[in-house]
Amino acid sequence: MGEHILPGNPPVELTLRRSSRARRISLRVSRLDGRVTLTLPQGVRSAAALDFARSKEDWLRAQLQAQPQMTAVAMGAEIPVEGRLRRIIPATGRRVVLAENELAVPGAADGVAIRLQAWLKTLARDRLAAASDRYAQALGRPYARITLRDTRSRWGSCSSNGGLMYSWRLIMAAPEVLDYVAAHEVAHLAEMNHSPAFWAHVARLYPGYEGPRRWLRDHGSDLHRYRFED
The missing domain is CATH 3.30.2010.10 (Metalloproteases ("zincins"), catalytic domain)
Known part of the structure; x- marks a missing residue:
């Protein structure tokens, strides 16, 4: 469904995904790369999902802050x-x-x-x-x-x-x-x-x-x- 931005400092990029199997709106932060996925059931408006994400902003930013930083493999690393x-x-x-x-x-x-x-x-x-x-x-x-x-x-x-x-x-x-x-x-x-x-x-x-x-x-x-x- 595309990318959306949750405003703030810093802004958070959200990937919206609609699922026929989802029964409720859910927010997931990948432990692998920190990608944030907002999943919503069929029939639920994108605006409602974004409102849900905004209501969970404190939790979301805490999860992102706890993510391990990516390390580029290079000399000295x-x-x-x-x-x-x-x-x-x-x-x-x-x-x-x-x-x-x-x-x-x-x-x-x-x-x-x-x-x-x-x-x-x-x-x-x-x-x-x-x-x-x-x-x-x-x-x-x-x-x-x-x-x-x-x-x-x-x-x-x-x-x-x-x-x-x-x-x-x-x-x-x-x-x-x-x-x-x-x-x-x-x-x-x-x-x-x-x-x-x-x-x-x-x-x-x-x-x-x-x-x-x-x-x-x-x-x-x-x-x-x-x-x-x-």
Whole structure:
């Protein structure tokens, strides 16, 4: 339905969306990018929805203020790798070097983001393939392939033909979080659901999975605050 502006300091951009399934007006702030969506049922006038947004302005601005700030990946910025923040510095050689608190990236400064993204994807594939191999062997069920994507709605998935998909951003989380997601998706090779039988497989593959699962629920969206593209 288009974009509307809620006046103020600063103005807030609202995306109005009409839904046949909505039963009432609702206001949502995305934890991923701070986008504000105002959803209204069929038959409700846009003016009524905007009045609703104005009535919730204090709540809305508090939510926006609490949003994590986006970080552009560039020389001097800090980015987590395997759960630890590392400062991006120039590399003297020709390859990316991971140190305890630093991440040395070669080449011109304006190409840091794209080079670092490619390196992170390669590292993520290595770690996720190793974890998937380990859990698939323990489960006694092979998988067909691994695909990496930059998904926002899920951290992984398992298709009916045994294809595993993961978000490459998992490499920025602590290793136990990546391992939990791998165990979770491999467990779907045995149970394509979230039944008690499925969670029993997850618990057997990765005892103590509740902690990493909770971390993803509470903090996983922070991994999307790092922007690799303009």
